[in-house]
Amino acid sequence: METAGKSVPTIPGNTFLYQLKRKLPYIISYGILAVTTLPVIFMYLWLIIQSFASNMKYGLIPEGFSLENWEFLWTNIVYKGAELPSIWTATWNSLFFAGMLTVLEVLIGVMAGYALSRLTFPGREQILKITMILHAFPSIALLIATFYILNFMSLYDSLFGVVLVKTALQIPMTTWIIKGFFDDVSWDLEWAGLIDGCSRIKVWFRIVLPQVKPGIASVSIFSFLSGWSEFLLLYTFIVSNENVTLASFLQRLTSDPNMVNYGVLSAISLFYLIPVLVFFIFTQKSLMKANVGGVKKV
Structure with a gap:
């Protein structure tokens, strides 16, 4: 950068602050979106893991892989002694x-x-x-x-x-x-x-x-x-x-x-x-x- 015939060195710190100031609205927006959507994403992930797990330790940690929960696709479910x-x-x-x-x-x-x-x-x-x-x-x-x-x-x-x-x-x-x-x-x-x-x-x-x-x-x-x-x-x-x-x-x-x-x-x-x-x-x-x-x- 030149001013009145003299070159002025660019200060890295000022460039960083300028870029941060420009991106701050995007950072805040994406941060709010992440906070509000992560719980929903985790719920769907839990749903997927639970459906394929043979057991869930403490309700969160899957133990083993099984297709037993998907047997309803080829057999009827028996609930309370009655067939659904x-x-x-x-x-x-x-x-x-x-x-x-x-x-x-x-x-x-x-x-x-x-x-x-x-x-x-x-x-x-x-x-x-x-x-x-x-x-x-x-x-x-x-x-x-x-x-x-x-x-x-x-x-x-x-x-x-x-x-x-x-x-x-x-x-x-x-x-x-x-x-x-x-x-x-x-x-x-x-x-x-x-x-x-x-x-x-x-x-x-x-x-x-x-x-x-x-x-x-x-x-x-x-x-x-x-x-x-x-x-x-x-x-x-x-x-x-x-x-x-x-x-x-x-x-x-x-x-x-x-x-x-x-x-x-x-x-x-x-x-x-x-x-x-x-x-x-x-x-x-x-x-x-x-x-x-x-x-x-x-």
């Missing part, structure tokens, strides 16, 4: 429940969101105002009323019946999110299609829907994850072994704290996580592209 349903039956039921929920929620939410965004009809503003209020109702407050409705419709102990209940509870939020994405689509695109002779449905399907693919993708992902992790409604309204899901299956293993086999419980918990991880790996790009659309008009 097949894990594959529970897995299929969980996939059916999450898949049906996703299809119905996205289909209804997309149509309702478009109608609220583009169409003018009596009561539109009132519907928009009460949408979030409907979503705010906790599921547990509606259990008794839901039981009477499902029983009256002969849908008690039916996966499809619970799918309808879960869909009804999720639709308000889905509609609100999708409406925000439709609000961001320019009217000019629709007018261009209508001028070219396309019908309103054709314009919606071929021109508008492709513009809101990120919103549809994000809603689909969250719908599937919500259905896959659902417990309360399924635990309350599903009683037969033929309709049991993985969440209810895990609850049965923990119904008696004195008889819990933590090795088997850890293995089944990992098995429960695998579809979610696979689903996230294939959908993370769509999820990262999605941003919550702005609700610009009421």
Whole structure:
């Protein structure tokens, strides 16, 4: 470095302090992230080790390697002297429940969101105002009323019946999110299609829907994850072994704290996580592209 024709030597200490000052915000941010995420990472590591260990000394130190905890993949578990349903039956039921929920929620939410965004009809503003209020109702407050409705419709102990209940509870939020994405689509695109002779449905399907693919993708992902992790409604309204899901299956293993086999419980918990991880790996790009659309008009 030169000043007024004279060279000034660079002081190493000043350079170090300057670099430290620049990196201090990153150091603090990563430090906070490490402190908050390490406990979660350790819990998952414990889960993996516990599922493959023949014994855990003091609950932390694995002793020996064994696949005994994973025998539920090819044999049924006997718990309290009774044989539990097949894990594959529970897995299929969980996939059916999450898949049906996703299809119905996205289909209804997309149509309702478009109608609220583009169409003018009596009561539109009132519907928009009460949408979030409907979503705010906790599921547990509606259990008794839901039981009477499902029983009256002969849908008690039916996966499809619970799918309808879960869909009804999720639709308000889905509609609100999708409406925000439709609000961001320019009217000019629709007018261009209508001028070219396309019908309103054709314009919606071929021109508008492709513009809101990120919103549809994000809603689909969250719908599937919500259905896959659902417990309360399924635990309350599903009683037969033929309709049991993985969440209810895990609850049965923990119904008696004195008889819990933590090795088997850890293995089944990992098995429960695998579809979610696979689903996230294939959908993370769509999820990262999605941003919550702005609700610009009421």
